[in-house]
Amino acid sequence: MLVGHQPKDFLLAVEGLTVSFDGFKAVNDLSFYVEENEIRVIIGPNGAGKTTVLDLICGKTKATSGSIQFRGTELTKMKENQIVQAGVGRKFQTPSVYEDLTVFENLEICFPRGRSVFGSLMFQRDAAVRERVQEVAEMIFLKDRLDMYAAVLSHGQKQWLEIGMLLIQDPDLLMLDEPVAGMSVSERAKTAELLNTIIKNRSVLVIEHDMKFVEDIAHKVTVLHQGQILSEGTMEKVQNDPKVIEVYLGH
C-alpha cells in the first residue's frame, strides 16, 4: 500500500524502527506514517511498547536500528533539544511541571525564544511573551491562576499546564502520553475539548487507554502488540479486527 510513497510526503515516517534492551526487543521493526494534521492514537496492552515509541521519536531513548524521518530530517541522530527545536513536542505520562515556579513562569520557559544560555540571560518578558502566555493560559483553563505556584494545582490542572507548555512551543507534531489518565469525568470532557482546539494545524500522536476518548478524537488508530503493529486503520476497522479483539479489546 505504501510502496512508491516518498517519506517526505509524510510529516513523520517511522521505518524499520527497532530498539533492544539487553536483547529484549521493546520495539521490533516498526513502521508507520503520520500525515500532516492527522490525529493518530496508539493503543495496545501494557508493555506493548507505546511509550517507548514516543521515547524513540523524541530522542529520550536511542534506536538500535531503523529510521525516524520528520519532514525529511532524520531524528535518530539528533539530540533531544534539537528534536524539540525541529518541531516535535512531548508530554509525559505523569505531569511534569515546575512546582517551584508560577504558572506564568512555567509557560514562559517554554516560549520558543532565548533557548541558549546567553539567549536566556538576555530574554525579555515583552508584550509578545505576555500575550502568548495569556492566550495559552485561557485555552488551558488556567488564566486566573497565572500567579499561583504550580505546586498547588490539582492533578488535572497540572496535566493541562503541561499541555499548555507544549502548546506555547507551537510544535508541528505533538505527542501526548495518556493525557486523560487520572482525570475526573468533567476534567476528561474539558481535556477532549482542549485537544480538539489545539489539534488544528498540527499533527498529534496520542497514547490513550480510554476507548471512549480514543473514539472521539482519533482519525486513525495504530494497535501495538509486543513491539509490533497488530492492526492499523480507522477506529471501526481496528475494533472489528479479529486479531485485535483477541489480544486487546476482547478482554
Add this chain to the structure above:
Amino acid sequence: MINSRFFNRSELIGFLSLLLLLAVILPFFLDTFRLNLVAKYLTYSFVALGLVMCWGYGGILSLGQGVFFGLGGYCMAMFLKLEASSVANTKIQSTPGIPDFMDWNQITSLPLFWKPFHSLTLTIIAILVVPTLLAFIIGAAMFKRRVGGVYFAIITQAIAAIATILIIGQQGYTGGINGMTDLRTLNGWDIRTDSAKVILYFFEVAVLFACIITAQFIRLTKLGRILVAMREQEDRVRFSGYSVANFKIFAFCAAALFASIGGAMFTLQIGFMSPSFVGIVPSIEMVIYTAVGGRMSIFGAVYGTLLVNYAKTMLSESFPELWLFGLGGLFIAVVLFFPNGLSGIWRDHVARHVDRLFAMRSSAARKAWANKSSVADGAPAE
C-alpha cells in the same frame, strides 16, 4: 539598579541590612584583628554565594569548590610571591630573584607558567579565567555525559583530593604543604599594615556586593528560572528545547568564578595560601556554610558563612578538639530540622512580623503589597 523591581521588599531589607552590618556596624565596633577575621570569613561567602547559584538553584552539588577557591588564591599568591622575591630581597639564595621555596628545591630558573604572574593585569585575568575554564572542562566532561547528582559530587570531591596531592607533591612549583608564605606588597603597597587591612576589608565588601548583585541579576533572568526548573524536572527542560548540559556548565562556571574571587581575596587578607584551603574538608565546610545560611538564599549564604565561622573561631579558641563535632552536628541539625537554613527560619517565623510592621504603617502600601506578595515574596526571598 536597586529598585523595587530588582529586589522585592524583603530582599531589599536583606540587602540593606547586610550592607549596614558589613560596611558600617562591624568596621565601627570591631578592632582591626577581629575585622580581619570577618574579612577572612567573608572570603568564604563568595564560595557560598556560588554554591547558592549552582547547588541551591541548579541542584548541582559540588564538593570541590575548594579547588576553585585555591586556584584564585594561588594565582594571587603567585603574583605577591614574585613581588616579594625581587633580586634585592633574595640575594642570599643560590638563584636570586625566584621564590624561596624554589631555591630550596634546587630549581634554578622561574618556570614558564609562573612568568605571567609578574603582571598584575595578567594575574587578575588568570584569577577570573583559569578557574572558570577548569570548571568548564570538568562541567563539559560530566554534564554532556549526563553525570549528575551524587556521582558529580563524588567526582568533584575526588578532584579536590587530587588538587591537594598535586600541590603538596609539586613542592618546587607550589611551595608544597607550607603553601606560599611571606607575601608582602601589592604593587609596592604593604598589605600587612593595619590600615591596609582595613582598606582591603572595604574593597572586599564592595566586590562581594558586586557579586551579590550579579547573582541576583542572574536569578531574575529566565536563566535563573531555568536553573530552578532543571533542578525539579530535568527532562521537562530538555524536552522544552534547552540543552540542560550547557545550563549546568554555566552554573558550575559561575560558582567557580565566585569561589576564585573569594580565594584571591583570602590571599590578600591573610597574606598566605596553602593546600589546607583546597582539599576535601574545606570544600565540605563551604557547603555547610551554604546549607546553614539557606541554600536558596543569596543573603543567607553570607550570613551563614559569618555565623558558622564565628562559632568556629569561638569554639576552637576554647575547645579546639570539639569544633569538628560541632560542625558535623550543625550540619545534621540543619538537614533534619531546617532544610532551608537560616533564611527558611527567617522567612517562616520572622518575615511575617516584619511585613506586618510595614503594612501597619500605611494601608495603601499594604494593599499594594497584598497584590504582590502572593507572587513575589514566596520563592524569591528564600
